[in-house]
Amino acid sequence: MSLNATIARVTDAIIDRSQGSRKRYLNQIAAAAADGPRRAHLTCGNQAHAYAAMGQDQDALATGRAPNIGIITAYNDMLSAHQPFETYPALIREAARRVGATAQVAGGVPAMCDGVTQGQTGMELSLFSRDVIALAAAVGLSHNTFDAALYLGVCDKIVPGLVMAAATFGHIPAVFIPAGPMPSGLPNDEKARVRQQFASGEVGRDKLMEAEMASYHSPGTCTFYGTANSNQMLMEFMGLHLPGSSFVNPGTPLRDALTVAGVERAAEITSLGNDFRPAGEVLDEKAFVNGIVGLMATGGSTNLILHLPAMAKAAGIQLELEDFDAISSVTPLLAKVYPNGLADVNHFHAAGGLAYLIGELLDDGLLHPDTQTVAGEGLALYTQEPKLLDGKLEWHDAPHETQNDKIVRPASDPFQKTGGLKQLIGNLGHGMMKVSAVAPERHVIEARARVFTDQEAVKAAFKAGAFTEDTVVVVRYQGPQSNGMPELHGLTPTLAVLQDRGLKVALVTDGRMSGASGKVPAAIHVTPEAAAGGPLARVRDGDLIRVDAVAGTITDLAPDFDTRTPVDDRAPGNGNGLGRELFETFRRSVGPSTAGAAVVV
Structure with missing residues (x-):
């Protein structure tokens, strides 16, 4: 062909x-x-x-x-x-x-x-x-x-x-x-289930450790x-x-x-x-x-x-x-x-x-x-x-027929007609979403924002029962210039629990998710990042945000959004400890996520 x-x-x-x-x-x-x-x-x-x-x-x-x-x-x-x-x-x-x-x-x-x-x-x-x-x-x-x-x-x-x-x-x-x-060890879906049970307090650390060790063995x-x-x-x-x-x-x-x-x-x-x-x-x-x-x-x-x-x-x-x-x-x-x-x-x-x-x-x-x-x-x-x-x-x-059509399929009968990633552009910047594991009914989320500057604050709010309605969780100052762009994989079980409770939930961040990011819609790698004066620095709690993987947009619908002054609400001490101080030169010279967040090329 x-x-x-x-x-x-x-x-x-x-x-x-x-x-x-x-x-x-x-x-x-x-x-x-x-x-x-x-x-x-x-x-x-x-x-x-x-x-x-x-x-x-x-x-x-x-x-x-x-x-x-x-x-x-x-x-x-x-x-x-x-x-x-x-x-x-x-x-x-x-x-x-x-x-x-x-x-x-x-x-x-x-x-x-x-x-x-x-x-x-x-x-x-x-x-x-x-x-x-x-x-x-x-x-x-x-x-x-x-x-x-x-x-x-x-x-x-x-x-x-x-x-x-x-x-x-x-x-x-x-x-x-x-x-x-x-x-193969403990099935991955069983491991994920135990992680969510631990996040919601249904099981203790002993059961979590048992599941993790049975998976990575x-x-x-x-x-x-x-x-x-x-x-x-x-x-x-x-x-x-x-x-x-x-x-x-x-x-x-x-x-x-x-x-x-x-x-x-x-x-x-x-x-x-x-x-x-x-x-x-x-x-x-x-x-x-x-x-x-x-x-x-x-x-x-x-x-x-x-x-x-x-x-x-x-x-x-x-x-x-x-x-x-x-x-x-x-x-x-x-x-x-x-x-x-x-x-x-x-x-x-x-x-x-x-x-x-x-x-x-x-x-x-x-x-x-x-x-x-x-x-x-x-x-x-x-x-x-x-x-x-x-x-x-x-x-x-190799065989010309799939050996298990629940795992691999021919191009004539795919799981989806399009691939697993979607570009998102709007007044919040330029990002991407992995949609291959997100249910179609969750490809569009419009909800009020809750703004955080690290994933631990999100977890603390969850444990305090702060999420009671549909929410777009905004986690900013997680880009390469700010703190090296760590994965926010720890948010996956927490947000999945909220979603399983019937809430409409999405994540918007200038950080990145693990390669294991899954069923929660997540607009990631948003550029320009907050540390570079990007739009995420202007988002406030309560803003109505629309994350639309169908139209390919991420938008803050607040009428005064474009005229606001950026806010830097990071905790002090960022960049020190466990070798982070050695990488200050990297943080100052790293390129944007859209170009690979590279330092040496």
Whole structure:
């Protein structure tokens, strides 16, 4: 089928607006590629330092004739998704030797667990950690002795930061290596039910802890479809993973075989061979459009609306919110994975997963089929799934029929005819809403405002019984300039309880929600943010506010709204404690949410 007209139009618009920046970027990486890795140009002392610890690989490194693969790892024990990476370097080095290559850990990058910091002060460093990860990866790769790079990362800010680094070092190939999701534990809907029971005082902390530990129970990615798993989807749609590698569980023979295959492929696509695939050419405009289509078709994380523009900018490509909205308008929702449904990512993978969805979207003309990927030419390669047969890794065509139509559906019979995200514009600013999990009767909310400057104040008001009527909860001064834009995930159970009591409830904020934001309508990432003098700073308690995901508007209906003076009602001390003072420079220089809330690109 020919390419959908809207997808073609949006792609052309991105190419046109990015023409100058993309040309400069491609010229830059072409010059770096022509210069080549500097191993051959290092002094003897430089080389001795670089290879001193490499034992049996020293001779191969010193001659400079074998591909040398740099490993950037986000391993730590704090993230269950990253704990499996502990053993990967040894596996990678051995796999590289078998194909005549070498591999070195070029550097580690920080990786914080948002699950630990949700609702805590540390969450105010979370978004900025993405840019720190890009910087840390750049330090590792700046030794300039690598023909390709392997990026070991999974979770929320880690993959976007690594992609920013891979684009910046776009003159060398980049293969992303996942670790896979943990096996299914307590069903996500049951976990959510216990959270709401705790929020309303029906159960104690002992029952809450029991439910949480039964849900997050072993190494591997959390199984709900939040930002971490949206990242993994994105890497396949954009061609940076090997096909079908995203959702294979850790500690399995197939997982290890895919890691080995990633090493072998990285060695094959360097400039030393005949299939050179530099990351900067893989990360082109079509790849980013395909990634946005995947985000919409799967009901993925709202955090990717922030990350994709920042990732694209590192590759000289300019994305705008209008691109997301237009692509969403023609992309059907083909997956129902928690919080958009009851299934987790393991169930999704078993039902056909990404290979099935990519095939459906290609057949429906919604994806660019002719992209360059690390696996080879064309996205059709990603309609195959890996199998380990008699110890040999092979790729076979995935089933052309859904294995469970309650989880994945064909494009001809989607869960919704349009994607999961909606652009909102009005006198309150420019924001987005994830509508894939919001019931249609809640797409339009008109109610009086209650204004807060942090989520703890909302919870306190809830416990005090202050919400007795339909309400639009406004939480301002949560943008990147104010406090680093922490996720307001802690509001989800509270607002869900109010909604379940029969109230019409919506959230409007210049902050962000978790990738697990669900059934409560939430206008998020509102720009300009309050700290920049944005309209949210003029909202007062009692204002009538209309949040309309059908018309795509967010409006304060107070007659004097536009003439009011902004109010800064933040509590003192913002920006100090638990390392926040180290990030003052970031808060002063960060860009707006609409451009990815980026510092370093």
